């Protein structure tokens with residue numbers, strides 16, 4: 308099997324085999340937990356901002372604490388979140404978006 312270019316949308320790992328269409332885009336995740344964390348984070352940001360659609364989403368950090376920067380038009384929102392083992396958000400708060 309040839310090596311694929313797949314990079315997990317959440318953690319950047321290149322192994323795994325979970326595909327999910329999110330907002331019309333086909334995204335690759337290394338595992339179900341990453342998929343769940345990704346979806347939970349987007350949902351949380353949409354809930355907090357009231358935005359219907361997120362145009363760009365960037366993740367940094369690890370499972371103990373991720374920083375997610377989402378953009379919609381001119382606006383951007385940064386959420387700090389930590390997760391449990393199942394990929395559910397345990398704690399989330401808005402962060403400064405100057406980084």
Ligand SMILES: [Zn+2]
Pocket residue numbers: 315316317318319320336337338341
């Ligand atoms: Zn991953």
